[in-house]
Each structure stands twice: as C-alpha cells, then as structure tokens.
Amino acid sequence: MVLLGIVLCLLVLCGGLLRWNEVRHRQKGLPPGTMGWPVIGETLEFLKQGPSFLKNQKARTHILGSPTVICTEPEINKYVLMNENKGLLPGYPQSLTNIMGKWNVAALHGPQHKAMRSAMIALVGPTAIRDQLLPKIDEFMRSYLCHWNNRVIDIQEESKELWLNSVLKLIAGIDIVPLAKSLKFDFIKLVHGTISLPFNFPGTNYHRGLQARRRVDIILEKLIEKRRASPGESQHDILDALLNTNDTGKPNLTDEQIVDVVLTLIYTGFETVSTTLMMTVKYLHDHPEALEELRNEQSAIRKRKKSPNEAIDWNDYKSMNFTRAVSGLVIFETLRLATVVNGVLRKTTQETKLEGNSIPKDWRIYVYLREQNYDPVVYPEPLKFNPWRWMDQNLEANNLFMQFGLGARVCLGKELGIVEISVFLHYFATMYRYSTLLYNYHHHSFAKLSRLCNSLNPIFFLKEWEEVGEVKILNFPRVEAPNGFQIFVSNTIS
Numbered sequence: 001m002v003l004l005g006i007v008l009c010l011l012v013l014c015g016g017l018l019r020w021n022e023v024r025h026r027q028k029g030l031p032p033g034t035m036g037w038p039v040i041g042e043t044l045e046f047l048k049q050g051p052s053f054l055k056n057q058k059a060r061t062h063i064l065g066s067p068t069v070i071c072t073e074p075e076i077n078k079y080v081l082m083n084e085n086k087g088l089l090p091g092y093p094q095s096l097t098n099i100m101g102k103w104n105v106a107a108l109h110g111p112q113h114k115a116m117r118s119a120m121i122a123l124v125g126p127t128a129i130r131d132q133l134l135p136k137i138d139e140f141m142r143s144y145l146c147h148w149n150n151r152v153i154d155i156q157e158e159s160k161e162l163w164l165n166s167v168l169k170l171i172a173g174i175d176i177v178p179l180a181k182s183l184k185f186d187f188i189k190l191v192h193g194t195i196s197l198p199f200n201f202p203g204t205n206y207h208r209g210l211q212a213r214r215r216v217d218i219i220l221e222k223l224i225e226k227r228r229a230s231p232g233e234s235q236h237d238i239l240d241a242l243l244n245t246n247d248t249g250k251p252n253l254t255d256e257q258i259v260d261v262v263l264t265l266i267y268t269g270f271e272t273v274s275t276t277l278m279m280t281v282k283y284l285h286d287h288p289e290a291l292e293e294l295r296n297e298q299s300a301i302r303k304r305k306k307s308p309n310e311a312i313d314w315n316d317y318k319s320m321n322f323t324r325a326v327s328g329l330v331i332f333e334t335l336r337l338a339t340v341v342n343g344v345l346r347k348t349t350q351e352t353k354l355e356g357n358s359i360p361k362d363w364r365i366y367v368y369l370r371e372q373n374y375d376p377v378v379y380p381e382p383l384k385f386n387p388w389r390w391m392d393q394n395l396e397a398n399n400l401f402m403q404f405g406l407g408a409r410v411c412l413g414k415e416l417g418i419v420e421i422s423v424f425l426h427y428f429a430t431m432y433r434y435s436t437l438l439y440n441y442h443h444h445s446f447a448k449l450s451r452l453c454n455s456l457n458p459i460f461f462l463k464e465w466e467e468v469g470e471v472k473i474l475n476f477p478r479v480e481a482p483n484g485f486q487i488f489v490s491n492t493i494s
C-alpha cells in the first residue's frame, strides 16, 4: 500500500514536472514539439535515437540544457548560417565554452571574432599551407606511414594520433609521438565533455572534460615557457607566429589567448579530420574501383617526381582532382555520405522569425545537416558512395553541401583538413595495396604494378593491407566505429 502510494506520488510529480517544463516555454508562434524534463529536457532521447529523433519527432525540443528548434530545411539552414548579423550567434553548450576557454573562436563574435579569425587564417589558411605547412605535412605523413609494418592497426585510433602528431608538429615543430599518445586520451575526454550537460561532479563527462583541459593546459604552458626561454632560436612554426610581438615589442596575444588558440586548432580538427580519414579508408576499402582510380592518380604524381624522396608540392596537391574532389571527390563524398558533422548550433539573441514561426530570445537553433546530404534530387542514389558525382556538376557550390559550414563561421581549417587527408591518401595509396583488390581486381597487372612502384622509389615498395573482422559504424551523435576499424598491414610483396 505504502509502495503504491510512493509510486502514485512519483507519477504525479513526474507528470507535473513535464507539464511545468512545457508551460514554462509555451509561447505563441512556436513550432510543434515537446520539451521533456526540466533541465535535461529530451537530451537522453536525442543522444540515444539521434537521426530518427531529429527527423520524425518534432521541430521544437529541449536538448543540451536549452530550449531548441531543429531546422532540417536547407534554405532555412542557409539563412540561419548566413545571418550572424541578425543576432544568430554560435550557440554551443556552456560546457564547450567552459572547457575550450573564452578565447576559443566559437565563443567570440563581432570585431573580436573577425580579428581572431583572420589571425587563425594567417596560421592555417591556404597561403600558410602552400608556403610553410605542406612540406612539414608531407615529411610527417611519409615517415609516419613508413612504419606500418606487419601489424594490426586500428585506423580509428591511428587517425586520431596521426592528426595530433601532425598538428603538433605544425604548431610546435617537434616530433612528439609520446606526447600525442597521452594527449589523445585527454582530447577524447575533452570532446565528450564539450557535448555534455555542465554538471561538474566526479563521474560526469563534463567533470572529466574540465580535468583533461587542465592537464592539456599544463603541457601547452610548458611548451610556451620553453619557447620564450630561447627567443633567438626561430622554429618557423605556428607557436613562433603566435608568440610574435608587435612594433612596440608587446605580444600580439596574451598567453591565455595563445593556449586557447592552440587548443582550438587541435580540437576542431581532432574529430573532423580523424573521422573523415577513417571513413575515407573504409569507403575506399568497400569500393575498389574508387581506390583504384585514386591510386592511379597518386601513382601518376609519384611518377612525375625526379627523386625518390621528393615531397608533394602545392601543384601536385592541386592536381589531385579525384583525390581532392575525388580525394576532394573522395573526401567530399565521404563527408556527405558519413555526415561527419551532423549539425551546428546557433542561439537567438532576440526574438527571431523563421519560416512563419517565432523563436524566442536565448533559444538554440540546431542546424541539422544530415538530411540535406541525402537529398535524392541533388544526389541521385544518395546512400551510394559515388565520388564521381562531384565531377559532373559543381556540387560544392550548390549550397546544399554544408559539411564545412557557411557564412561568417565557415570552416577556416577546410583546406588544412583536405591537405592532411590528401597527403595521407597519397602515401597510403602508393605505399600500400589492398590485398583482395590485388588478387581479385587487378590480378593481371600485379607484376607490372609492383615493378612500377619499386622503380619509382626505393621506399615505395608494396605492402598489403586488409580489413580485419567486420567493422561496425555508428553515425550518431558522432560517426565512430564502436569496436574499432582494424586493418592488417603485411610486409613487402616480392
């Protein structure tokens, strides 16, 4: 009897709380939907059901600590992303700002955002890549991939370390493989922390994220301290540029700003570049005809080189039509099909009219990108991996493709991300041959190809790779292989 009474009380209380959260956010002109529980809203359903929650459920909900409107219409998404000046600012959860720091570019707007953005573009934009970063990326990828010998490699883990090692080399100019390994675990905690509710007590993702941030800070502060201690020794890397002083001898940025910028650079590419790289390898594995075309393109570039160790230069990179479009084509198609970025968040700073609805001030807008990647009119047979579709028309310019965002916040690391993946693919495709492809697909030309590659470059002897076991891919809340994506790399084929 007592138990029944408790259960009844709980039911009434729950019903009351649900109703209260509903009434509290009720306002004329809102799109349909439900708000769930106070504070947590429908976050758990959102994280659990992902695309089906977003697609079928409603346009209005309460997730990640805020009342939120979900936009799936490409035209509205475009409007939201292009209209920061109408008060539609980045609306990432408080946990992201707290963990990433107040100088992280997503937390800035207006003139501060503009200034920080142009400072960052100078560090990682196309000109910096062409003149300074590309030779370093090339050297790094070549030596990193050389060591994949006779072992099982988890591409998911390796791609994270690869990004960290590569970007740390660009930032601090030193080879820091052990440091990258320990940073990887902290960055995973940091990423999970930034998309969690800001409950700071032991055991929560947010708490772990904050702790990881403190550990990363210590590492970065030591790097800065060490660099300041030897002012004469210019390393020509990103840290050098960040430590630059102005005409009066004053630093352009404070140490706090420098740490936030470095962290932002590492963080923003951490999931995006590593996941795209992993999914590119997966799709190429599943589509031998695309892998073969990519290999042909990359082998042709290698063949043009005068000496075996000659690096990839800007012109080579620009000539990677299939890799860029095709690795760009391959890379864009991977981003589209895997939807590496499910959506981006904005917040309203004033009451905002959107497609006949009225969104109150301080609400979030979730610009949901997944569905528009599968529009059958623009992408016939949308669930098929077809890099060639990008060749026929300029799909990149059609504004439906928003995997790098749009407007004032369009990704400033887009070119760097594509270069990293393209150079990786160059060495991966010219050093390693997928074994089933070799036997089933190009059996007849094997001997010829083997000689060709050996004559091109003594280090470019062929090694084989194959997928180990069945790879399961989840696509929400982030694209990941929960059991890893393992390949076995075997030694030279003679």
Ligand code: HEM
Residues within 6 Å of the ligand: 090, 105, 106, 117, 120, 124, 264, 265, 266, 268, 269, 272, 273, 276, 335, 340, 341, 344, 345, 402, 403, 404, 405, 406, 408, 409, 410, 411, 412, 413, 414, 416, 417, 418
């Ligand atoms: C395949 C790789 C990448 C993808 C798919 C990607 C995607 C995106 C997207 C969708 C946005 C827009 C966010 C928004 O509108 O709120 C964005 C912004 C940004 N990205 Fe990337 N990104 C990639 C690589 C990188 C890399 C390598 C870096 C830096 C090294 C980077 C740095 C940034 C920064 C700093 C912003 C914020 C720009 C601003 O607020 O003005 N991204 N990225």
